[in-house]
Amino acid sequence: MDTQPVPGRPDHLEVSYLARPQLRPLLVLAGFLVLYPVGGLAGIIPFWLACVGIAVMAVIIVIGLVAALRSHGSAPVLCLDPAGVTVAGAPLVPWSDLRGVRMGPMQPSWLVGSTRYVTLALLPRDGVELPGPPHYRGRPQQWGRWQRLRLHGTNLILLPAAMSASAEDIVRAAERWGGLPVEQVPYRPLRTWALLLGVGIAFGLAAGLLVTLTFLVD
Incomplete structure (x- = not known):
């Protein structure tokens, strides 16, 4: 990426935020958003829970999208120069x-x-x-x-x-x-077995919570 020195002052580095890198995580969230209506229509999760999930994910995505678009082309948010x-x-x-x-x-x-x-x-x-x-x-x-x-x-x-x-x-x-x-700081990639174990535990907890919520509602 290109740096942005202050015009006429080459010993200053100004930095701004960009919108595009902030949009990538929102695409991942959008993928998860699709899973809620699919799960609700297929009967995998209760319809009411699917509606709650859609609403929550939609709010998160909209807030992130607005923040990313507002930050694009905004004034510099950081400056490094010989003083500090x-x-x-x-x-x-x-x-x-x-x-x-x-x-x-x-x-x-x-x-x-x-x-x-x-x-x-x-x-x-x-x-x-x-x-x-x-x-x-x-x-x-x-x-x-x-x-x-x-x-x-x-x-x-x-x-x-x-x-x-x-x-x-x-x-x-x-x-x-x-x-x-x-x-x-070195990167310590997660072992495959540890990743699978973590995903299994997460799904187990989610399933337990889902069963509990369904029981309470019924």
């Missing part, structure tokens, strides 16, 4: 407040880890509070702070797959202007 890192709507974070960049899979990697979706975690020094990830509305993301700190060790994480700059571009900027060390 700026998340739109938050004060500048000087390079001296950061101790490194961690590059690896999304967390928890056993569930959402993929070589396609690289996560960059900007690690703060002790006592430094970082803003949340950039939001397309021009302010840092507020929700999910505790989870980001627990999974990534920082509040400021980036998902370059949805941005106009690649992970390599952002890492090079951090190395060049901030002198930050980059830590590579």
Whole structure:
């Protein structure tokens, strides 16, 4: 992907969100959406449960679609320059407040880890509070702070797959202007047997819940 330097200021890297990468997960959800009416009409699941599933999935897809379309072509949400890192709507974070960049899979990697979706975690020094990830509305993301700190060790994480700059571009900027060390987190692909076991357990729990709900309704 191409980076977006500020016109007339080659030592600045501005990053925006792109719509297309955010639409791919919605296509997967749309596939699951089709399963509900099929299951309801075939009598595999109760008709009322199929209607609830359709409504919930439809709302999720619409919200995701609106967010993706609004973020496309929006103003830059992140800027890296010799002074530091700026998340739109938050004060500048000087390079001296950061101790490194961690590059690896999304967390928890056993569930959402993929070589396609690289996560960059900007690690703060002790006592430094970082803003949340950039939001397309021009302010840092507020929700999910505790989870980001627990999974990534920082509040400021980036998902370059949805941005106009690649992970390599952002890492090079951090190395060049901030002198930050980059830590590579290895990918640990899930074993086939573990994947099958997890899917089996998930289906078993879903079936048990379905039977329970059907019994309560009847």
